[in-house]
Amino acid sequence: MIDKNIDRLLVERFQKGDRSAFEEIICRHQDRIYNICRYMLINPSDAQDAAQEVFIKLYENLSGFSPSPYFSSWLYRIAFNTCIDHKRRPVHEYLNRASPDGDDFALDESSAPWPDKSLESKELNSAIFKAIAGLSEKLKTVILLKDIEGLSYEEIAEALDISMGTVKSRISRAREELKKALKDLREQY
């Protein structure tokens, strides 16, 4: 979990003019933000561009951020908006046009560092990535925040600016879809 107190202190330091605090903020959140971008955009270089843009936007707007326990929710919101903008760019559609056999989702095997390097495990991991990445944007955003990043329903409502009821129903729908996707997959093997 994210220690909110540390974020609050770092934001305060930054707002008092300490630039090194911003680098600490990046280091604290870069993996989570990159991961979100990776699942949203699938392609690693798009994810990197978008993640970078998220922190540039954060830098531009952080001086006006008022102290709030929802700093990380706010950062996630910037990330989703950035990814959705990124997707609307023609370049993205071009680069990410899925090949007919879905190879764009394939994880490179030569450098696969998963703990269990069996073929089955690689296939499963790749399938899970594909199942999550293949959800609609609305369902993907909630499931990334809930089941990958571990946010509470309240934090998700804040990050996505949706009601608790909507959070609840989207998480439920997302899980049903993932269940179906993973079941279909299991039947293939």
Next chain:
Amino acid sequence: MDCREAQSLFSEHIDGRAAERKALLEAHLKDCAACRDGFQELLDAHEAVGGAYRFKAPAGFAAGIMGKIASDEQTGEDYGQGSGKPWHQKPFSISANLGRFAIIMVLAIEIISGAFFAGKFFIEKDISTADSEQIFASMSLDYLGAAPPESIAGAYFDEGEYR
């Protein structure tokens, strides 16, 4: 509690949020094999998703951003309003560069075959660097049918990306 109501609570039950209906749901699961199986499948999928990859930011990510901010501030970039930085100013803009390269190739092929705007485009636009994004945006995606190989999507999956 009927099956329909039970199923509507599965997801919340996983998160420990079924609250006052929890006892009723558990009683139903005990008695109903179909719901029990359905719930178990949902739980299995939930666990699989929980074990999904967590990708890590590339090495040097934070330093790259700090470097970009410093150089933009030196050259008088205006931080504080909006974000619309041109792509060519971003470090690590590999996708943009590949896109630019690919589009120039496509344009070149079209020009050679004489099928693309009869060259008019090139008289009005300078394909150096800054305008390529615009050119790109102005083009129909149909022209981009020849998608690049998967090597682009699979570019640098390196060990450092997983956490």
